[in-house]
Amino acid sequence: xxxxxxxxxxxxxxxxxxxxxxxxxxxxxxxxxxxxxxxxxxxxxxxxxxxxxxxxxxxxxxxxxxxxxxxxxxxxxxxxxxxxxxxxxxxxxxxxxxxxxxxxxxxxxxxxxxxxxxxxxxxxxxxxxxxxxxxxxxxxxxxxxxxxxxxxxxxxxxxxxxxxxxxxxxxxxxxxx
Amino acid sequence: xxxxxxxxxxxxxxxxxxxxxxxxxxxxxxxxxxxxxxxxxxxxxxxxxxxxxxxxxxxxxxxxxxxxxxxxxxxxxxxxxxxxxxxxxxxxxxxxxxxxxxxxxxxxxxxxxxxxxxxxxxxxxxxxxxxxxxxxxxxxxxxxxxxxxxxxxxxxxxxxxxxxxxxxxxxxxxxxxxxxxxxxxxxxxxxxxxxxxxxxxxxxxxxxxxxxxxxxxxxxxxxxxxxxxxxxxxxxxxxxxxxxxxxxxxxxxxxxxxxxxxxxxxxxxxxxxxxxxxxx
Numbered sequence: 001x002x003x004x005x006x007x008x009x010x011x012x013x014x015x016x017x018x019x020x021x022x023x024x025x026x027x028x029x030x031x032x033x034x035x036x037x038x039x040x041x042x043x044x045x046x047x048x049x050x051x052x053x054x055x056x057x058x059x060x061x062x063x064x065x066x067x068x069x070x071x072x073x074x075x076x077x078x079x080x081x082x083x084x085x086x087x088x089x090x091x092x093x094x095x096x097x098x099x100x101x102x103x104x105x106x107x108x109x110x111x112x113x114x115x116x117x118x119x120x121x122x123x124x125x126x127x128x129x130x131x132x133x134x135x136x137x138x139x140x141x142x143x144x145x146x147x148x149x150x151x152x153x154x155x156x157x158x159x160x161x162x163x164x165x166x167x168x169x170x171x172x173x174x175x176x177x
Numbered sequence: 178x179x180x181x182x183x184x185x186x187x188x189x190x191x192x193x194x195x196x197x198x199x200x201x202x203x204x205x206x207x208x209x210x211x212x213x214x215x216x217x218x219x220x221x222x223x224x225x226x227x228x229x230x231x232x233x234x235x236x237x238x239x240x241x242x243x244x245x246x247x248x249x250x251x252x253x254x255x256x257x258x259x260x261x262x263x264x265x266x267x268x269x270x271x272x273x274x275x276x277x278x279x280x281x282x283x284x285x286x287x288x289x290x291x292x293x294x295x296x297x298x299x300x301x302x303x304x305x306x307x308x309x310x311x312x313x314x315x316x317x318x319x320x321x322x323x324x325x326x327x328x329x330x331x332x333x334x335x336x337x338x339x340x341x342x343x344x345x346x347x348x349x350x351x352x353x354x355x356x357x358x359x360x361x362x363x364x365x366x367x368x369x370x371x372x373x374x375x376x377x378x379x380x381x382x383x384x385x386x387x388x389x390x391x392x393x394x395x396x397x398x399x400x401x402x403x404x405x406x407x408x409x410x411x412x413x414x415x416x417x418x419x420x421x422x423x424x425x426x427x428x429x430x431x432x433x434x435x436x437x438x439x440x441x442x443x444x445x446x447x448x449x450x451x452x453x454x455x456x457x
Binding site: 037147148151152154155158161162166168 | 216221236
């Protein structure tokens with residue numbers, strides 16, 4: 001009987017027994033303008049608005065392109081995109097995210113909060129911050145024209161020096177018999 | 178090489194003799210070897226080939242229209258890694274010619290009768306081979322400057338290249354001289370050295386998409402060239418601090434210490450008319 005009861009209980013969705021994730025996530029600033037390669041920081045404040053501790057939760061940063069056809073690899077934008085935390089009722093925590101703009105265009109960055117570890121059952125709603133719009137201007141610092149003098153002059157100078165050295169060696173040896 | 182240290186009975190002026198006595202033997206050998214390397218045009222031809230290679234890579238990198246900021250750091254990293262790898266290669270080739278070349282050209286005998294210790298001869302040859310590395314490094318500066326403009330990593334890249342490259346060049350230059358001492362002919366010595374370098378470069382050429390488990394990590398860290406290049410990459414591309422991945426430099430440092438130490442101890446036995454450490 002006990003075995004049967006345990007089996008029935010284990011089959012129930014656990015989310016139905018636990019408090020839903022009740023947190024507020026606010027991201028700042030609302031917009032960022034930078035150039036390609038520029039580094040910037042956004043902050044998010046995660047607040048437990050519920051009456052129970054959150055347990056372990058995970059705040060995760062994401063980046064998406066919102067204009068044009070730009071492929072975004074969020075790992076390139078930020079090396080640390082996940083932060084784990086737990087909050088008591090009413091407690092809030094400020095999280096900072098260091099980001100580098102690695103593509104030009106218009107992007108949205110946002111932070112999503114999900115349950116972590118044992119507190120995740122697979123059925124809870126996730127909480128998402130409002131998006132931070134990031135405008136990244138193109139910057140071109142490399143050009144073929146800039147590299148051309150070095151690319152040509154260096155081998156030419158070394159070639160001339162090598163030719164002079166070989167000429168001197170041949171002259172020292174004298175004419176071939 | 179024909180060492181120009183005249184014995185007293187030849188009638189050299191007392192001033193010259195006093196100067197020669199004051200100067201240490203290794204310095205005389207290093208100077209003479211370097212002069213041979215550079216005035217014969219041999220070093221300059223290697224340097225010319227090196228600069229053509231860097232020119233080709235730099236031009237291809239800078240004409241890539243899709244290049245973005247991160248890739249620019251990567252292109253600095255690419256050119257610097259190439260410079261270190263090829264700079265070490267030519268240093269190894271020059272040092273691999275050091276002893277077996279003298280044997281083959283029949284000039285080792287005259288070198289051995291000069292009043293310079295065998296260790297000093299070995300040290301001088303190693304220093305002369307290292308001038309090749311320093312020359313390739315100087316040639317690299319304008320290329321890195323062109324690519325690093327606007328990213329603000331020129332100073333860091335050059336300091337990193339000089340430090341890491343010198344460490345690897347000392348280690349592999351010593352290995353080259355050891356190989357040269359035990360090889361019968363110059364061809365064998367250079368071929369063995371190049372083969373060794375090929376083995377050392379192999380792990381760096383594995384596709385990055387391959388699963389890289391603990392075995393790859395061991396392979397990478399056990400290899401002085403691959404681990405030195407990984408250290409450069411971690412600082413330039415990933416932006417790590419100089420202390421963060423310092424463990425990558427353990428193998429290059431150990432190679433320099435072990436090969437350099439072996440050269441100091443076995444050097445006098447290697448520098449003989451017949452190859453090998455135990456030859457008669």
